[in-house]
Amino acid sequence: MHPADLSRALPFPSRPARRALVAAAVLAGAAALAGLAALAGALPRPDPGTAWLAAASPHAAVVVQTVAALVGAAGALAALAGALPRRALAVLAAAEVVVLGLVLQGTATLAVLGYLVAMALPAAVVVLLVQVVRRYPVARWTVGVPALVLLAGGAVAARAPIVSLVANLGTALAQQAGRLAIVLLVLGAGAAWGAVLASALAGSPGAARATRWVVRHRVPITVVAACGPLPYALVRLTWLTPWPLLGGEVLDPATRIWGVTLSGGAWLGVVLTLGLIRPWGAVFPRWVPVLARRPVPVAAAAVPGGLVAAAVTFTAVPMLVLLPADGLVTALVSAVVFPCWLWGPALALAVWGYVGHRAAVDAREA
Numbered sequence: 001m002h003p004a005d006l007s008r009a010l011p012f013p014s015r016p017a018r019r020a021l022v023a024a025a026v027l028a029g030a031a032a033l034a035g036l037a038a039l040a041g042a043l044p045r046p047d048p049g050t051a052w053l054a055a056a057s058p059h060a061a062v063v064v065q066t067v068a069a070l071v072g073a074a075g076a077l078a079a080l081a082g083a084l085p086r087r088a089l090a091v092l093a094a095a096e097v098v099v100l101g102l103v104l105q106g107t108a109t110l111a112v113l114g115y116l117v118a119m120a121l122p123a124a125v126v127v128l129l130v131q132v133v134r135r136y137p138v139a140r141w142t143v144g145v146p147a148l149v150l151l152a153g154g155a156v157a158a159r160a161p162i163v164s165l166v167a168n169l170g171t172a173l174a175q176q177a178g179r180l181a182i183v184l185l186v187l188g189a190g191a192a193w194g195a196v197l198a199s200a201l202a203g204s205p206g207a208a209r210a211t212r213w214v215v216r217h218r219v220p221i222t223v224v225a226a227c228g229p230l231p232y233a234l235v236r237l238t239w240l241t242p243w244p245l246l247g248g249e250v251l252d253p254a255t256r257i258w259g260v261t262l263s264g265g266a267w268l269g270v271v272l273t274l275g276l277i278r279p280w281g282a283v284f285p286r287w288v289p290v291l292a293r294r295p296v297p298v299a300a301a302a303v304p305g306g307l308v309a310a311a312v313t314f315t316a317v318p319m320l321v322l323l324p325a326d327g328l329v330t331a332l333v334s335a336v337v338f339p340c341w342l343w344g345p346a347l348a349l350a351v352w353g354y355v356g357h358r359a360a361v362d363a364r365e366a
Helices: 003-009 015-039 058-080 086-103 108-135 137-157 159-201 205-216 218-226 230-240 253-277 298-326 328-337 340-365
Strands: none
Touching: 015 058, 015 086, 015 159, 058 086, 058 159, 086 159, 086 298, 108 137, 108 159, 108 253, 108 298, 137 159, 159 253, 159 298, 205 218, 205 340, 218 253, 218 340, 230 253, 230 328, 253 298, 253 340, 298 340
């Protein structure tokens, strides 16, 4: 039996589709509650940075979020109960992606994720270096120990600006916690509906042909996706020089440290994206605690990769809509430094190719 015919013969929702539907129902329900709370004044309403529809009317943005989330939660529950046909579910999922993922996102969406990754990066680097010391005898004294000593010395030497930076970040997070939580919530709901849409379309002849094409070209696609964060990473590194780009003429030490951290988060995105086509994207390397030498679950790469792809793609629309108002030069610079228009779709295709490749490998082994 042809794979497409086999897929149509299987019951729907399948296990992956049910998981996506559960996530969509939970996140959409939470987004609806957040919208009702914002209408009641218990939570802050979005600003143009967090939802480009809010540039016209913050109240309209909250109403659209609440209605779309309520409809989405109800539709997901109906699909889980088997009361919503696959075609109707695909139409609903597409509508939810457009509203929650495009209309209700803003230029702050990617910034929120980037800042969170940057704040977690120092701890991740320390864990990585400790594992290098533990697992690699040769690299222990050439990389691991020297790097740890260098980090410790740098932290002591720059303790004053680091303390200032941590305090400022903590204050900003406390002040914007409500808005940031809603941004992540709506983003998660939009990404979950994107996964539902992919599951609803899976198995059709068109989807099978598209998957074969993406898997066949996944290496160059992934390389293009990995280049997406590079301009931003390089720009932030200039904050260490006397000629910082996009950071003002005079930068204090705390700001320079933060710029390097943001650059490190972007470089991490480059490395993890390349993992979609590298062996360690299928089997955990030996320096990974607990999981060393075990197969990487497909979801462990596909879920975070899909979430970032959704965030970048969703950010592209408000950037294209809002940036021209700042002038043509500013718009062009932003389009180069933040190439969301290319990076997001390329990363989505890279994740698609990774999932398709892993499925083909599992099928051959079976």
